[in-house]
Amino acid sequence: MPAPSSSRARRFVVRLAWIAVLAALLSLGWALHSGSIRIPEAFNPWAPLDVAAEPNLLTGFKLRHARRDPARCLAALASTGLTYETVPDRSTGPGCGFQNTVRLRSGRSLALSSPTVLSCGAALSFAMWERHALQPAAVLRLGMPVVTLEHLGSYACRDINTGEGQARTSGRRSRHATADALDVAGFVREDRRRITVQRDWEGGDAEALFLRDAHAGACRFFDGVLGPDYNAVHADHFHLEVGGWGLCR
Known part of the structure; x- marks a missing residue:
């Protein structure tokens, strides 16, 4: 059996090793944040979100970082190609109102059925979803x-x-109450044929596969995504939200 002093010495060495690793990680993080170490922006967690860049393991972190900072969010949104204008902050009641919000009129490559008010964070997630998930799914599944x-x-x-x-209510405010959510009911294809969540969700045809891909893709860029498989309330739409609990159903 090893001597007690020998065991204490080993524990002391292990602690020193962990302290050294932690100090190295903190130093590296500070160097990246301060810019004293130059690495490609795609692999720098502190670099601004590049909406056009192919998503990687750091994209989710950068997206959340941008959504939390009003100025950073609006700067990122300006590069998305979305059509929108900012709207004044507003309070309409207990737990209701919005800040740092835009009136979204169209996406980068698709129109909206009508303009809608969204928080900057929700609009930024929408832009990422449209570019990197929704339209690629449409081209893949619908041609x-x-x-x-x-x-x-x-x-x-x-x-x-x-x-x-x-x-029929939980007593808790919806993310709709802060303009952090959008309910998507369907799409119109380039050939003018309509696809609706209510009619086309079930089955194995191209329209159903597209909707499944669109739903799964939204989970990459929104915090909460609910659809027909969640409950009857969502049988006819996708609920896309930011700022709430992480859920993909």
Whole structure:
């Protein structure tokens, strides 16, 4: 059996090793943050989000970082190709209202069925989804892009709708109440044929596969994504939100 002093010595060495590793990581992080070490922006976690760049393991971190900073978010949004204008901050009631918000009129490559008010963070996630998931899924599954997104609205001062019991609400504010959510009901293809979540979600045809890919792709860029497989309330739309609990159903 080793002597007690020998065991203490080993524990001391292990602690020193961990302290050294932690110090090295902190030094590297500070060097990256301060810019004293130059690495490609795609692999620098502190570099601004490049919306056009192919997503990698750092994209989610950069996206969340941009959404949390109003100025950084608006700067990133300006490079997306979305058509929008900023709107004044507004409070409409307890737990309701919005800040750092835009009126989104169209995506980079598709129209919206009507303009809608979205927080900058939600609009930035929308831009990433459209460019890196939605349109690639349309080309892959349908052989053509989608040209219109049909939605059921974004901002609404209301509680979460559970669809359970007579009250049908949870007593907790929905992310719609802060313009952090968008409900997507369907799409119009380049050949003008409509695809709806309610009609085309089930099955193995091209339209269903496209909707499945669009839903899964949204989970990469939004914090919460709910669809027909979640509950009956979402049988006819995708609920896309930022800022809430992470959920992909």
